[in-house]
Each structure stands twice: as structure tokens, then as C-alpha cells.
Amino acid sequence: xxxxxxxxLLVLCISRYYAQDPIVTDWNGDPKVCTVNPTxxxxxxxxxxxxxxxxxxxxxxxxxxxxxxxxxxSELTMYQYLYDYDANKLILIKNSQGIIDVEYFYxxxxxxxxxxxxxxxxxxxxxxxxxxxxxxxIKGANDTWHIRPLNEFLLFSSNDPRRPEIRPQFxxxxxxxxxxxxxxxxxxxxxxxxxxxxRLWSFAQKGYILPTGVVxxxxxxxxxxxxxxxxxxNGTEAVEFDEIFNVHTYRPGIMESNDQLSPPKGVFCDSGxxxxxxxxRDAGITWPDRFTxxxxxSTSRSAEWQRFxxxxxxxxxxxxxxxxxxxxxxxxxxxxxxxDFGDNLTYTIDHSIGTCKISRGVEYPDVDPIRDPIGFxxxxxxxxxxxxxxxxxxxxxxxxxxxxxxxxxSVTSSVDNFPPIVDVDTGKPSGDSWAATxxxxxxxIRAPYARPPSERSKHFDYxxxxxxxxxxxxxxANPSINNLRxxxxxxxxxxxxxxxxxxxxxxxxxxxxxxxxxxxxxFKLQVSDGKTVDGNHLDRRLLERQIHTNLVYHMDTRYSxxxxxxxxxxxxxxxxxxxxxxxxxxxxxDSPSGVADNEPRANQSRSRLEKAINDGKFEFIMKLxxxxxxxxxxxxxxxxxxxxKEFMSSHAVGKQVIKETYSSNAEAGAIIGGILxxxxxxxxxxxxxxxxxxxxxxxxxxxxxxxxxPLSTMSNPLPSISFHKPKSTDEKKTTSNASDx
Numbered sequence: 236x237x238x239x240x241x242x243x244l245l246v247l248c249i250s251r252y253y254a255q256d257p258i259v260t261d262w263n264g265d266p267k268v269c270t271v272n273p274t275x276x277x278x279x280x281x282x283x284x285x286x287x288x289x290x291x292x293x294x295x296x297x298x299x300x301x302x303x304x305x306x307x308x309s310e311l312t313m314y315q316y317l318y319d320y321d322a323n324k325l326i327l328i329k330n331s332q333g334i335i336d337v338e339y340f341y342x343x344x345x346x347x348x349x350x351x352x353x354x355x356x357x358x359x360x361x362x363x364x365x366x367x368x369x370x371x372x373i374k375g376a377n378d379t380w381h382i383r384p385l386n387e388f389l390l391f392s393s394n395d396p397r398r399p400e401i402r403p404q405f406x407x408x409x410x411x412x413x414x415x416x417x418x419x420x421x422x423x424x425x426x427x428x429x430x431x432x433x434r435l436w437s438f439a440q441k442g443y444i445l446p447t448g449v450v451x452x453x454x455x456x457x458x459x460x461x462x463x464x465x466x467x468x469n470g471t472e473a474v475e476f477d478e479i480f481n482v483h484t485y486r487p488g489i490m491e492s493n494d495q496l497s498p499p500k501g502v503f504c505d506s507g508x509x510x511x512x513x514x515x516r517d518a519g520i521t522w523p524d525r526f527t528x529x530x531x532x533s534t535s536r537s538a539e540w541q542r543f544x545x546x547x548x549x550x551x552x553x554x555x556x557x558x559x560x561x562x563x564x565x566x567x568x569x570x571x572x573x574x575d576f577g578d579n580l581t582y583t584i585d586h587s588i589g590t591c592k593i594s595r596g597v598e599y600p601d602v603d604p605i606r607d608p609i610g611f612x613x614x615x616x617x618x619x620x621x622x623x624x625x626x627x628x629x630x631x632x633x634x635x636x637x638x639x640x641x642x643x644x645s646v647t648s649s650v651d652n653f654p655p656i657v658d659v660d661t662g663k664p665s666g667d668s669w670a671a672t673x674x675x676x677x678x679x680i681r682a683p684y685a686r687p688p689s690e691r692s693k694h695f696d697y698x699x700x701x702x703x704x705x706x707x708x709x710x711x712a713n714p715s716i717n718n719l720r721x722x723x724x725x726x727x728x729x730x731x732x733x734x735x736x737x738x739x740x741x742x743x744x745x746x747x748x749x750x751x752x753x754x755x756x757x758f759k760l761q762v763s764d765g766k767t768v769d770g771n772h773l774d775r776r777l778l779e780r781q782i783h784t785n786l787v788y789h790m791d792t793r794y795s796x797x798x799x800x801x802x803x804x805x806x807x808x809x810x811x812x813x814x815x816x817x818x819x820x821x822x823x824x825d826s827p828s829g830v831a832d833n834e835p836r837a838n839q840s841r842s843r844l845e846k847a848i849n850d851g852k853f854e855f856i857m858k859l860x861x862x863x864x865x866x867x868x869x870x871x872x873x874x875x876x877x878x879x880k881e882f883m884s885s886h887a888v889g890k891q892v893i894k895e896t897y898s899s900n901a902e903a904g905a906i907i908g909g910i911l912x913x914x915x916x917x918x919x920x921x922x923x924x925x926x927x928x929x930x931x932x933x934x935x936x937x938x939x940x941x942x943x944x945p946l947s948t949m950s951n952p953l954p955s956i957s958f959h960k961p962k963s964t965d966e967k968k969t970t971s972n973a974s975d976x
Contacts, residue, residue: 262424265431265466269422273400280405283392284419284438284454286385287487288320292456294482301475317489317496323382325370326496337499342372342382346506353499354704354721358506366399367425367432373398389456391421391436399423403436411458412481415440432463446484453487497634501704501723503649503673504629515623518630518646520678520695522621524549525735528698528728532608535723543609546739547620553577553794556740557616561609572599572613573740575795578821582742591745593822593829601664603657604705608724611654618650619674619701628676636677636699637727643677643699650674654705675702696733701726734776737783741798743816751830752819754837755879758848759872760811772859778802781855781869782813789847790840793821811869814879817841845876 264270294314300307310331317326325340337350345361363380365371369388374397375381386392393401403419410416416437423432439445439455459480465473498504515521525548532541543561554577562569568587574597575582583592604611612619628646636643653672655664678695703724708714746753760782779802786797796818803812820834835843847853853871 262426262429262468264422264424265464265472267466267472268431268462268464269420269433270431271422271424281417283403284386284417285452286389286391287453288385289488290316290318290385290486291489292316292482292485294480297479297481299477301477303473318382318385318388319489320382320384325382327370339498340370340382342380345372345380348498348504348506350499350502350504351716354502355706355716355719356498356502356504358504364398367423367428367430389436389459390423390432390434391419406435408440409437411437414445414457415443416457428465429467430463430465432461435460447486455485455487456482457485458482497632497645500634500645501647501673501675501702503647503675505649510629512626513628513630513646514626515628515646515676517626518628518644518678518695520644520646520676521623523696523733524551526731526733527735527739528731530612531727531729532612533725533727534605534608535721536605541609543612546735548735548740549621556795558739559609559613563609564607573742575740575742577793578795580822580824582745584744589744589748591742591748593745593749593824595824600662601655601657602662603659604654604703604724605722608726611724612726615654631675634677636679641679641699643679644695645675645677647673647675669705669707671706673704673706676700677702697731698728700728736776737779737794737798737800740795742795743798743818745822746818749822749829751822752837754817754841755814756817756841756844757812757814757877757879759875760813760869761872762809763854763868763870773804774857774860775802775804777857778804778811781857782815785853785855786815786844789853790817790835790844792817792835792840796821796840810872817844841876847871848876849873 263272292315294316296312296314298310298312313330315328317324319325323342325338325342327338327340329336329338335353337353339348339350340361341347342361345363347359347361349357349359351357361380362368362371364373367390369383369390371383372380373383373387373395382388387395387398387401390401392403393399401421401423403421406418406420408416409418416439419436419438421434421436423434424430425432436456437458439450439457441450441452443450445455459478459482461476461478461480463476463478465475467473527544527546529544530542532543533539541561541564543559546558547555548557549555554575556576557574559572560569561572568585571582571584571586573582573584574580576597579596581594581597583594584590599610599614602610602614627648629648631645631647633642634645635641649671651671652668655666655668657663658665677699679697679699680695705722705724707720709718709720743753745751779800782802783794783797783800786800787794790797797815798818799814799816801814803814804810817837817840819837820830820832822829823831826832844853848871851870851873854869856866856868858866
């Protein structure tokens with residue numbers, strides 16, 4: 236490889252030397268390949284092929300090099316082109332020995348993004364005005380840089396006076412790969428590099444039926460055979476190239492596909508100063524203030540999915556709270572972590588045994604993201620959620636998500652020196668970190684065809700996936716693509732709901748397990764004007780929030796200190812039963828008592844609520860679901876606040892139950908009637924069977940007057956069965972003596 240590079244440098248130096256020699260200005264190409272005579276015009280045999288403004292095709296390139304009479308092994312490379320002259324864009328996918336690189340050409344900015352192995356992006360400048368390179372940019376009509384027309388892009392023909400003329404010559408017809416073709420030959424000479432290129436192009440004949448359709452007026456290239464050399468005017472031949480281009484699935488247009496037009500997943504392209512980065516809001520992506528979502532996490536090192544449930548609440552004027560439910564790695568017990576940013580507390584709940592641990596702070600320790608993707612998400616939640624206004628994202632267009640079921644808008648960003656590397660043995664950061672991490676979000680629209688409200692614009696409101704790719708060079712001293720290590724993490728979101736319930740952040744289990752101060756209370760609400768409200772017309776979630784908010788206000792306590800609010804509204808009545816748990820002072824892990832000493836206890840808060848209820852101050856107004864013009868005024872019933880046990884024993888909750896009983900005579904009559912009906916049905920059924928079988932009815936001349944033992948006619952009759960208790964011997968003697976007397 237080094238010898239080849241040295242030789243190429245030598246050839247380049249020699250060519251530069253000859254290019255400075257004025258004697259060779261009349262050199263017109265390598266005679267062994269082809270020559271160009273600019274003074275002799277080419278005869279016009281037939282019209283040149285016509286090319287479209289858009290094209291999509293695959294190209295198989297077979298290249299053989301001959302260097303100093305030594306033939307190198309042939310190389311096979313596959314290309315896929317998406318060419319769009321009107322959009323001034325080009326996408327080129329290259330597959331060499333299974334290594335796939337993708338290039339995106341942005342001709343307006345003269346920038347090219349190359350995605351090496353679809354994992355790493357390098358941004359470079361697009362070359363301009365190179366006659367031997369069809370991808371180089373040229374000046375357009377409005378003096379802007381533009382992609383070349385397709386005939387010049389393929390280096391087939393050119394009649395632009397600003398560039399050297401390429402004049403194809405028709406050489407006849409032939410059969411290529413079983414397809415009848417017209418063949419054209421071109422010769423291109425680069426006098427500065429002493430390069431000569433001859434191309435023999437084959438185009439499918441008009442009217443022939445290809446798998447992509449019938450060939451019409453637009454040209455359909457099938458194959459190109461290329462012979463090229465670097466040969467100096469003194470006859471020295473340095474390098475000779477032989478190439479074959481086989482064109483497959485050529486279409487005079489683009490079959491748009493999200494996956495084709497979008498850059499590779501999870502790769503951020505840093506084009507340096509002047510890059511147009513956007514915020515999530517600019518892309519139409521917004522996080523709701525409260526939501527619940529189920530998340531599944533996977534990594535490049537494990538085939539197992541790790542699942543957790545995320546509940547998020549961030550009121551406009553209040554602190555945020557986050558609740559995670561998950562199964563920790565290596566554990567069999569489900570765990571909940573609640574971060575209360577208002578109190579700066581973390582609740583860790585083990586649901587299997589009902590224990591709770593409360594700690595100061597909301598920080599989660601650093602974890603290995605590959606081994607524990609759930610813990611990694613919890614640790615870096617602020618980096619992944621709610622970064623709407625920061626202009627750190629690059630919009631990569633739309634792509635297909637979860638197969639072709641969902642269409643997602645993808646945005647990417649990058650974070651340098653992130654995340655820190657955690658030592659496996661100690662579980663603590665080692666002091667080193669990954670070189671960088673690319674972050675890509677995919678968002679979708681919940682109802683893509685629905686109209687948004689009049690006061691809001693259409694936006695992406697449903698996260699589909701979060702994809703992370705981490706980069707690190709194994710050899711830090713000699714970084715290269717060959718020693719680049721990457722790891723991937725993907726989070727997929729399901730069942731996203733913009734609703735949140737106060738029960739999602741309930742910490743009453745911690746108060747019970749740690750024997751902290753709490754009370755179970757209940758009271759009554761009624762409609763103040765005495766009218767009946769149909770329960771089907773009540774928004775129960777709004778009613779719960781109204782009650783919760785009023786409880787917090789009248790007790791002058793924290794929102795999180797009121798939990799397990801239960802509302803029971805009986806249909807067709809004007810009474811509402813409210814049960815809730817009142818928690819005592821906020822936990823304070825650094826306090827000897829375990830709770831805050833400057834906050835009211837549960838009994839004190841209860842007294843405030845009782846006074847507000849008895850004074851008629853616990854009241855609020857809300858609208859009905861089907862009638863927004865009228866409002867309902869609710870007010871707490873005086874003297875109805877009690878402990879939950881006392882409240883339940885003194886109030887009948889639920890629908891009235893009617894208990895029906897029957898007399899003993901009615902029950903006996905029902906039993907006898909049932910027996911008689913059963914006997915009658917049995918006799919009728921037996922008679923019907925005999926009629927169906929055509930058997931005579933039994934001859935019953937006379938019904939027996941008594942029921943006797945049917946076995947009494949046997950030779951040895953069985954003793955009679957008596958249900959009376961037999962008399963003793965003394966009783967029998969007494970009876971017989973009395974008879975005699």
C-alpha cells in the first residue's frame with residue numbers, strides 16, 4: 236500500500252512537471268486509447284440521447300489497474316445514485332467489500348457530508364469546475380453553484396462553451412446483457428494531468444421492455460466500458476485503467492423513500508461555523524407539561540429489552556416531578572423512583588416488600604450505559620427531555636419508524652466527552668469518557684390528518700424513539716476510522732398519554748412504612764343550590780384536581796402532602812363523597828426526627844381544613860361536560876369532616892339495597908309445588924318415550940292402596956323396614972301385662 240502511494244505521488248509530480256512544459260500544449264491524448272481533434276467537427280448521424288432532470292439507478296463498477304506492466308487485482312464496487320437537478324441535490328451510496336459509505340451533496344453551500352460506514356460523518360467541500368469529475372459543481376444561470384445536467388454528470392456529452400466540449404459519436408448497435416442497445420463513443424483528454432479517457436456507452440433501444448417499463452424518448456443507460464491512461468507526450472505510460480459500469484434499475488425519476496432521502500440514523504454532521512442548528516420548537520416538536528409513557532430500552536451488547544414506565548409532571552409555575560417504575564438489572568423486585576424537585580427529595584420504593592428509602596437530592600449515580608440503559612436515562616433525564624429552546628439540533632428530514640408504520644421527523648445533536656466511563660469493578664467513574672455521543676430523536680404526529688385547534692399550529696407530539704451512538708478511539712494517540720469503537724442505545728416509546736394523575740406521585744407508602752405522621756380523612760360535598768347533577772356529565776378528573784387544589788389551599792400545605800384522593804359521586808344525587816390521605820411534614824433525611832420541623836403536623840392541617848369546611852369557605856365552581864354555558868357550585872357539608880373509619884361507619888356510601896324475604900309457608904308451598912311438577916313432567920316424558928318406541932302402555936288394573944316392599948314376594952322375604960325405634964324387653968313385658976289386664 237505504501238509503495239502504491241509513493242508511486243502515485245511520483246506520477247503526480249511528473250505530470251505537474253510536464254504540465255509546466257510549454258512544448259506539450261498541443262498534446263491531444265494517448266493514441267493507444269483515443270485522441271481528440273478539436274478542429275474537426277463530429278458528423279451528426281442521429282440525435283443525441285435525451286436525459287431527464289431526475290434519475291435513480293444502481294451502478295456496478297468493475298475496475299482493473301495496470302501499473303508499470305503489472306496488473307492489480309480487480310475491484311468491485313456498488314453505487315446507488317439519487318440525482319435531482321431541480322432540487323440541486325445528489326445522494327450517493329457506496330458499497331465496497333461490505334463497507335457502506337453515504338455521501339450527501341449540498342451544492343448551494345458547496346458542502347458534502349460523507350457518512351463513513353454509516354457511523355461517522357465528515358463534512359468537506361465540493362470540488363468545482365473539474366472537467367473529469369461529474370460530481371463537481373458548476374456555475375448556474377443565476378451565478379450560483381449547481382449540480383451538472385445528467386449528460387455532463389455521466390461525462391457523456393457537453394456543449395457548454397465555458398467547458399471543454401465532449402462530442403459523442405454513434406458507433407452502431409449491439410446486444411448487451413441480452414438488451415438491444417445503441418452505442419456511443421466519447422473521448423475526453425485532460426491535458427493538465429495527461430489523462431485520456433475513452434468511454435463506450437450503451438443505451439437501451441426505444442420500445443424495448445425493461446423490468447422498470449418500456450423505453451421511451453428518455454435515454455436509459457445500460458453499460459459503459461472505460462479505458463483510461465496516464466501517458467506522457469514522450470510516450471511513457473504510467474498507469475492504465477479498465478473499468479466496466481453496469482447500470483441497473485434505471486428510472487427517469489425518483490421513487491421517494493424516507494429511508495433513502497434521510498441521512499443514516501444516529502449520526503450528527505458537524506459542518507463547523509455557520510451551521511444552521513435549530514431548536515425542537517423550530518422543528519415543531521414540543522413536550523407536554525405532563526405525560527406518562529412506557530419505554531423499552533435496548534443496547535448493541537444485549538438482545539434483551541429492558542422496560543420502564545415514565546411519569547412526568549412539570550406545572551407551569553411549579554417544580555417538576557418524575558416517577559420511574561422498572562426492574563433493576565439483576566433484581567427480581569420491581570422498584571419505583573420518584574424525584575421531587577420541589578422538595579429536593581428522592582423516594583426509592585421496593586413494591587415487593589413495601590419498603591421505602593428517602594434521600595436528599597435528585598441526583599442518580601453514574602452507571603454503565605450499556606449494562607444499565609434505564610439508570611443511564613434516569614441519570615441524564617434533563618439532557619433527553621425538555622430541551623426545546625436550545626439550538627443544538629440538526630433537522631434530518633423524515634424517515635420511516637417501526638417498519639413503515641410511522642413517519643417520523645428526525646433531529647440529531649452531539650455532545651463531546653460524554654458519557655463518563657464507569658469502572659466495572661468499583662461502579663464509579665474512572666475519570667475517562669467517550670469521545671462524543673450522537674443523539675437522535677424521532678417524533679411523530681398522533682393524528683396526522685386531524686386539524687389542530689384554531690389557536691395552535693400542527694406539531695409533532697409523540698416521541699417514537701431516542702437513539703444514541705457513542706464514539707471512542709481504541710488508540711487515543713492514533714485516532715482513525717479503523718480503530719474507532721461505537722456502542723448504541725435505543726429507547727422506544729409506547730402509549731404516550733398527555734394526562735397525569737396525582738396518584739402517579741403518591742408517597743403515602745413511605746409514610747406508612749417509616750411510621751411518619753399521616754391521617755385518612757373523609758367529608759361530603761353537595762351542590763349548593765340543591766339541584767341534582769347527573770354523574771355522567773361530570774368531568775371526574777377535573778373534579779379531582781379541583782378538590783385536590785382546594786385541599787392544599789385551605790390547609791396551607793404542599794401539593795404532594797395530599798394523596799390518594801378518591802371521589803365517589805352517586806348518579807342522580809347531589810352528594811359527593813371525598814376520601815383522601817393527609818400526610819404530615821415533608822421528609823427531611825438530615826433531621827433527627829426524619830421530617831421537617833418547621834412544617835405543620837397532620838392534626839394541625841386537619842384543624843385548618845375543618846374550620847374552612849364549617850365556615851362554608853370550602854367551595855368551588857366547575858362546568859359540566861355537555862353544557863359549558865352553565866356552572867355548578869360545590870360546597871363542603873358542615874361538620875362532615877371525620878377520620879376515614881368514623882366517616883365510613885356514619886355514612887352509607889353506595890346505592891340503596893332492597894332486601895326481600897319470604898315466609899315459611901311460602902317456602903314450603905314452593906318446595907311441594909316443585910316436587911309435584913317434577914313428578915308430572917317425569918310421567919309425561921315416560922309416556923312420550925313409549926309412544927315413540929311404539930310400546931304398549933303398562934296394564935295397571937288397580938292402583939295399590941299402600942306402598943309395600945316389592946321384594947316381599949320372594950321365597951325368603953326380607954324383614955320389613957321400620958323407621959320406629961325398637962322397644963326394649965322391659966317395655967314389651969309391661970305392654971303385654973297391661974293388655975292382659
